[in-house]
Amino acid sequence: MTTRITRQNTPGSLLKAVQEKADVNLGACYQCGKCSIGCPVAGEVESPPSEIIRRLQLGAGDELLQTGLIWTCLSCETCYARCPNQINFTAVIDALRSIAVEKGVAKPQGDAPLFNRSFLNTVRSYGRAYDLKAIAMYKLGAGNLGQDMDKFPAMLKKGKIAILPPSGTDKGTVKEIFKKAAKNKGAGR
Numbered sequence: 026m027t028t029r030i031t032r033q034n035t036p037g038s039l040l041k042a043v044q045e046k047a048d049v050n051l052g053a054c055y056q057c058g059k060c061s062i063g064c065p066v067a068g069e070v071e072s073p074p075s076e077i078i079r080r081l082q083l084g085a086g087d088e089l090l091q092t093g094l095i096w097t098c099l100s101c102e103t104c105y106a107r108c109p110n111q112i113n114f115t116a117v118i119d120a121l122r123s124i125a126v127e128k129g130v131a132k133p134q135g136d137a138p139l140f141n142r143s144f145l146n147t148v149r150s151y152g153r154a155y156d157l158k159a160i161a162m163y164k165l166g167a168g169n170l171g172q173d174m175d176k177f178p179a180m181l182k183k184g185k186i187a188i189l190p191p192s193g194t195d196k197g198t199v200k201e202i203f204k205k206a207a208k209n210k211g212a213g214r
């Protein structure tokens with residue numbers, strides 16, 4: 026394994042910030058690689074999970090916030106489930122995402138920000154994800170509304186997607202959560 030350490034801007038401090046945010050002890054990682062072997066996107070990224078942990082252990086700085094896995098991670102928690110030391114690497118990724126956004130150095134790949142906005146807008150409006158609207162907003166924004174439309178009837182038939190928005194949700198509480206998150210984000214600047 027080739028480990029790239031270039032130390033930019035915040036040598037040493039990124040490990041501490043990530044450990045605090047994710048509530049994990051990365052010193053417990055002994056590089057067995059089980060997380061990386063199970064990660065479904067490890068082959069698509071520059072640094073798989075175990076390498077990101079190693080880079081943090083060795084004092085990587087802000088350059089690590091540009092790493093592709095931060096934005097391609099599916100939050101499937103396979104890494105966490107496979108770790109013999111119960112290291113929650115999904116929480117590590119969440120912490121890195123959050124720090125990257127806070128520092129204004131987030132470089133999400135492709136249409137990821139558009140997808141996130143489309144998805145979260147429906148959660149904010151309906152109290153839960155409304156897949157059909159999220160997909161429509163995303164596809165409109167990306168300019169490919171017609172793409173994959175042939176799959177829609179089969180998804181509908183198999184009950185994989187609902188026409189109507191979710192009902193019976195606690196919209197008020199969800200709106201409050203969004204408000205608090207926006208306020209905390211402002212306070213963190």
Ligand code: SF4
Pocket residue numbers: 060063064065066067074097098099100101102103104105114115118
């Ligand atoms: S949670 Fe992310 S890093 Fe962990 S196995 Fe899944 S895709 Fe890979």
Ligand code: SF4
Pocket residue numbers: 053054055056057058059060061074075078104107108109110111112114
């Ligand atoms: S599975 Fe756990 S101990 Fe093994 S490399 Fe990944 S984080 Fe480290």
